[in-house]
Amino acid sequence: MTTVLDRPVPAVTAASGRRRYGERPSVAYLFLSPWVVGALLLTLGPMAASLYLSFTDYDLFTAPEWVGWDNYVRALTVDPHFWNAVEATGKFVLISVPVQLAAALGVAMLINRRSRAQGTYRSAFYAPSLLGASVSVAVVWRVIFNDWIGTPERALLALVLLSVWQFGAPMVIFLAGLQQIPSEYYDAAAVDGAGPWRTFRSITLPMLSPVIFFNLVYDTIRAFQVFTGAYVVSNGTGRPSDSTLFYTLYLYEKGFVEFKMGYASAMGWMLLVAVAAVTALLFRLSRNWVFYAGDES
Amino acid sequence: MNAARLRTAGWHLFVLLLLTPLLYPIVWLAAASFKPGSEVLEQSLSLLPSHFVFDNYRELGGELAGVPVWRFFANSILVAGGSALANVLSCSLAAYAFARLRFRLRGPLFAFMLATIMLPAHAVLIPQYTIFQRLGMVDTFWPLILPKLLATDAFFIFLMVQFMRNIPRELDEAARLDGCGSIRIFGAVILPLVRPALVTTAIFTFIWTWNDFLSQLIYLSDPEKYTLPLALRLFIDTTDQASYGPMLALSALALVPILLFFAAFQRLLVEGFATSGLKG
Structure with missing residues (x-):
């Protein structure tokens, strides 16, 4: 009796399942086709090509000439500007990312409060992130910090400030994260007599840690690629004494001013490896401090 | 009641205090674009021009x-x-x-x-x-x-x-x-x-x-x-x-x-x- 009833049921679901999703699998690829073409021709292909070019001498106009590890060896052992660029970028990432995130978290907690003005404040703090990447703002920086950009440490500091100034973007994400923490946790903490610092350490930080991690990864990757400010402040030279010679700026100079495109490709790949390594490290370290509620993922 | 209102006012004040330097560069740009060119670098941080000039914009017509x-x-x-x-x-x-x-x-x-x-x-x-x-x-x-x-x-x-x-x-x-x-x-x-x-x-x-x-x-x-x-x-x-x-x-x-x-x-x-x- 049961077998008779059982049999048709899966048959119906299977049939409707085929109709629901599988009409023609090619339809999915039709929707995906622009992306697939882009991924192949503008991402994967160029990645492979730039790996090849990094082992050549190439000036865009004559055929690339194979030179083995030459570009890498020259960058790592001979070219002093390369290490200056690494140093400037390293300092910039190490200082600007933590300071920016701390400012973002602080302001997010500050304005996370029941008030009709919250939306306006949030927008006002966010505005610099929309403007900050522009040449216009870099020009403003150049004029306002005119006295600073002549000395190496201060020139870099001016660029760090330009980046920190744009803390509104991670702030907005922190704020949305804070608003998702169930208020019962805070009520319970208050009942237990926990002070503000204790509440922050035991509730806010762990509950927010996935969002902190997201912002940390995203900001770090972006910080490695900052270009416009350094170009504008230093006229594209990275001066004074290479203090603002960001890696991307030096890569641009090698590739598109000196047309040493093999060398620039090698630099591009080293950047890719460095960013991937730092990201992997951040993921690795995240196991120790990032807390996923319910541990779903 | 009064204490809570005071705290809210303090909060608004503090937020606005933070926003002032943050939005200063944009306001500065708007004001400085009306400064005579020679004044820009000399008093780079000051907000108001000694006198407003529209020459800077007029030149952009060219x-x-x-x-x-x-x-x-x-x-x-x-x-x-x-x-x-x-x-x-x-x-x-x-x-x-x-x-x-x-x-x-x-x-x-x-x-x-x-x-x-x-x-x-x-x-x-x-x-x-x-x-x-x-x-x-x-x-x-x-x-x-x-x-x-x-x-x-x-x-x-x-x-x-x-x-x-x-x-x-x-x-x-x-x-x-x-x-x-x-x-x-x-x-x-x-x-x-x-x-x-x-x-x-x-x-x-x-x-x-x-x-x-x-x-x-x-x-x-x-x-x-x-x-x-x-x-x-x-x-x-x-x-x-x-x-x-x-x-x-x-x-x-x-x-x-x-x-x-x-x-x-x-x-x-x-x-x-x-x-x-x-x-x-």
């Missing part, structure tokens, strides 16, 4: 490097507008496939798509340039727009996938029962429902392209084709004090479209950006 200044605006609008349209079109197509359709490589392709968000543009810059050079597209707007038509801005695919996942599947299924195919469902059901995501994508793309400097610097060399960031760069190279005035005036004008978009769509932009980070 030419820069032999090109009328309005042309730079037109070029920037063309590039940023074209990029915005291209991103909306290509990213929504890809996002629909990832969010709703079943196909064998969905998992790995989705992971790959996410990984490309993290890919530094510099790693592929030179081969991309070579490709566009071979295609004879250097010094045209194509290298700036074509990549967006091919959905290389994966961030926006991701943003739209997040929006589409929130649409109840029952709506698709009802349309399927009515005999709609995926293409109809995409156009008639999904797209209208993700309109906020489309607008967010369009405006963000417009603003980011409007601000973008590196790729425009690389691909455009004829001043006739210069966009605003490149026109501003012409000023940067000069050390002439007198050119500081027009430089600031053009800088200020270049920010106006961004501020207008932001004023009109701030809620959508801020919330669109916030959700991108949360469900990752």
Whole structure:
């Protein structure tokens, strides 16, 4: 009796399942086709090509000439500007990312409060992130910090400030994260007599840690690629004494001013490896401090 | 009651105190663009000009490097507008496939798509340039727009996938029962429902392209084709004090479209950006 009833049921679901999703699998690829073409021709292909070019001498106009590890060896052992660029970028990432995130978290907690003005404040703090990447703002920086950009440490500091100034973007994400923490946790903490610092350490930080991690990864990757400010402040030279010679700026100079495109490709790949390594490290370290509620993922 | 009100007032005061230096550079730019050129560097931090002059703006009515200044605006609008349209079109197509359709490589392709968000543009810059050079597209707007038509801005695919996942599947299924195919469902059901995501994508793309400097610097060399960031760069190279005035005036004008978009769509932009980070 049961077998008779059982049999048709899966048959119906299977049939409707085929109709629901599988009409023609090619339809999915039709929707995906622009992306697939882009991924192949503008991402994967160029990645492979730039790996090849990094082992050549190439000036865009004559055929690339194979030179083995030459570009890498020259960058790592001979070219002093390369290490200056690494140093400037390293300092910039190490200082600007933590300071920016701390400012973002602080302001997010500050304005996370029941008030009709919250939306306006949030927008006002966010505005610099929309403007900050522009040449216009870099020009403003150049004029306002005119006295600073002549000395190496201060020139870099001016660029760090330009980046920190744009803390509104991670702030907005922190704020949305804070608003998702169930208020019962805070009520319970208050009942237990926990002070503000204790509440922050035991509730806010762990509950927010996935969002902190997201912002940390995203900001770090972006910080490695900052270009416009350094170009504008230093006229594209990275001066004074290479203090603002960001890696991307030096890569641009090698590739598109000196047309040493093999060398620039090698630099591009080293950047890719460095960013991937730092990201992997951040993921690795995240196991120790990032807390996923319910541990779903 | 009174103490609570005092605390609220203190909170407002503190927030405004923080906002003042934060917004100062923008206000400064607006004010300084009315300063006489010679005054700009001498009193670089002061807000008010000794007397307001409109000369800086008047000069922008003329030419820069032999090109009328309005042309730079037109070029920037063309590039940023074209990029915005291209991103909306290509990213929504890809996002629909990832969010709703079943196909064998969905998992790995989705992971790959996410990984490309993290890919530094510099790693592929030179081969991309070579490709566009071979295609004879250097010094045209194509290298700036074509990549967006091919959905290389994966961030926006991701943003739209997040929006589409929130649409109840029952709506698709009802349309399927009515005999709609995926293409109809995409156009008639999904797209209208993700309109906020489309607008967010369009405006963000417009603003980011409007601000973008590196790729425009690389691909455009004829001043006739210069966009605003490149026109501003012409000023940067000069050390002439007198050119500081027009430089600031053009800088200020270049920010106006961004501020207008932001004023009109701030809620959508801020919330669109916030959700991108949360469900990752």
